[in-house]
Each structure stands twice: as structure tokens, then as C-alpha cells.
Amino acid sequence: xxxxxxxxxxxxxxxxxxxxxxxxxxxxxxxxxxxxxxxxxxxxxxxxxxxxxxxxxxxxxxxxxxxxxxxxxxxxxxxxxxxxxxxxxxxxxxxxxxxxxxxxxxxxxxxxxxxxxxxx
Amino acid sequence: xxxxxxxxxxxxxxxxxxxxxxxxxxxxxxxxxxxxxxxxxxxxxxxxxxxxxxxxxxxxxxxxxxxxxxxxxxxxxxxxxxxxxxxxxxxxxxxxxxxxxxxxxxxxxx
Numbered sequence: 001x002x003x004x005x006x007x008x009x010x011x012x013x014x015x016x017x018x019x020x021x022x023x024x025x026x027x028x029x030x031x032x033x034x035x036x037x038x039x040x041x042x043x044x045x046x047x048x049x050x051x052x053x054x055x056x057x058x059x060x061x062x063x064x065x066x067x068x069x070x071x072x073x074x075x076x077x078x079x080x081x082x083x084x085x086x087x088x089x090x091x092x093x094x095x096x097x098x099x100x101x102x103x104x105x106x107x108x109x110x111x112x113x114x115x116x117x118x119x120x
Numbered sequence: 121x122x123x124x125x126x127x128x129x130x131x132x133x134x135x136x137x138x139x140x141x142x143x144x145x146x147x148x149x150x151x152x153x154x155x156x157x158x159x160x161x162x163x164x165x166x167x168x169x170x171x172x173x174x175x176x177x178x179x180x181x182x183x184x185x186x187x188x189x190x191x192x193x194x195x196x197x198x199x200x201x202x203x204x205x206x207x208x209x210x211x212x213x214x215x216x217x218x219x220x221x222x223x224x225x226x227x228x229x230x
Contacts, residue, residue: 035219037165044122045157045165045208047219059218095164105212105219106155106170113164 002026002109004096009114016086016118022079022096022111030054030074033104036081038092039113048094049081050105064090086118123148124209124222131228137197140225142209144190148220152212154192156185159206159224168207169194196227204229 008020022034036048049070050059058070069082079096093115097107125143132138142154156169167176169185172192184195192211196203209222 037219044224045159045210045221047210047221050219061218062216100167100170100176103153103155103170105210106153106167107157107165108167108170108176110164110166 002098004098004109004111006094006096006111006114009094009116011117011119012086014087014118014120017082017084018086018116020081020083020094020096020114020116022081024077024079024098027098027109029072029077032098034070034072034079035097035099035105035107036070036079037095037097037107037110038090038116039095040089040092043092046092051079083116086116088118088120090116091118092116122223123213123216123220124211126207126209126222126225128223129226129228131230132196132199133230134199134201136199137195138199138227139196140194140207140209140227142192142194142222144192144211144220146190147215148190148211148213149187149192150190151214154185154187155210156183156192156194157208157210159208161205165208199229201229203227 051070067085093113098109100106100108153171157165159165172187173185213220
């Protein structure tokens with residue numbers, strides 16, 4: 001079964017850091033682009049970042065550029081999101097997602113999400 | 121303010137056909153494919169339509185997608201009560217170099 005399981009969320013003060021992880025199983029992790037998408041409470045979906053299968057090509061939303069870093073450990077089938085200089089507006093459920101075969105951005109496998117709360 | 125524009129709400133009666141629009145620009149919908157997601161309350165989004173009009177395995181053929189120019193549409197025929205939830209469009213944006221989502225449409229089945 002193809003599965004993504006996020007972890008690492010929690011409570012943090014503004015300016016703090018968190019590292020999210022997304023454990024993948026059931027597919028060849030190293031060949032797929034992977035994404036992070038977030039959703040603030042009661043709000044819509046917002047794309048955060050994307051990384052290619054090799055980890056050599058990354059993209060970020062302007063709102064997190066320079067503060068967040070996406071990476072992956074293909075040996076351990078894990079996707080990461082290092083979040084630094086956190087702001088109150090970064091409070092959201094963070095999902096990792098995998099594209100459907102043959103696409104880079106049609107996200108058909110999603111994790112259950114991990115909640116990040118930035119409070120002052 | 122989302123880069124892709126969706127109506128905040130839509131409605132229909134059981135059995136009816138409803139459409140949800142998604143408007144963008146030449147840098148996103150105009151030059152890339154559109155994906156549609158359905159999100160039930162408290163759950164992760166589900167891919168409903170990818171590459172403008174393709175359905176993933178398991179998605180009923182009541183759901184269909186189309187694209188023309190810088191706009192796209194999701195159509196739901198034979199509306200059912202379980203279709204009452206939120207729907208989002210998304211596409212890659214060549215200028216922003218990232219995925220952009222619509223603000224979401226809440227569908228009500230009357």
C-alpha cells in the first residue's frame with residue numbers, strides 16, 4: 001500500500017524552528033517529485049514546496065522562500081521540510097504529497113498531515 | 121487573494137449537473153495542465169481530475185474536467201449528497217515557478 005506519514009509538527013514561538021518529516025512506503029520513492037502543501041485552520045490549500053526525485057531541483061512559494069528548506073533522504077524513503085524563522089502566519093496543517101504517475105504536480109497520494117502552531 | 125479564481129460557493133439539487141469554474145492566466149492555466157481536488161472536512165485532499173480531464177482510478181465518471189485558454193471547469197453530473205464538500209483547482213505557474221491553488225469552492229447539495 002502506498003502511504004505517506006508526516007511527523008514533527010508542534011507548538012513553537014515566532015522565530016523558532018521545526019523540522020517536518022514524511023515517511024514514504026509502498027512505492028519507489030527516489031523516482032518521484034514530492035511536495036509540501038499547507039492549510040491554515042478554516043482556510044484553503046496553499047502550496048509550499050516541491051523537490052525532484054534526485055533532490056537537485058527545488059521550488060518554493062514566495063511566502064517561505066529563504067526560511068524553509070525542502071530535502072529528501074532517498075535511502076531512508078523520507079521527505080523533510082526544515083522550517084526556520086517561523087511566523088504566526090505559518091500556523092497550518094502541513095501535508096506531504098506525491099504526484100500521480102506521469103505528472104509532476106497532480107497530487108494523488110497525501111499524508112494525514114501534521115499540525116504546526118506558531119504562537120506568541 | 122489566490123492566483124486562480126474560483127467561486128466561493130456553488131449549489132445544486134440531487135441528480136443535477138453543476139460546474140465549478142477556475143480562472144487563471146497565461147502563466148498558469150494558459151500554459152500548464154489543471155488538477156482538481158476534493159476535500160472532505162477534516163481529511164486530506166483527494167485528487168479528482170489531473171492533466172485537465174483525466175480521472176485517477178476509482179474516481180466516478182460523474183466527475184469530469186475541461187480546459188479552454190486560461191480557464192478550466194469541473195463538472196459533476198448526477199449530483200449526490202456526498203458531493204457536498206470543498207473543491208480546489210491547481211496548476212503550475214511558470215512565472216512564480218510553483219503550484220498555485222484556487223481559493224476553493226464549497227459545494228452545497230440542496
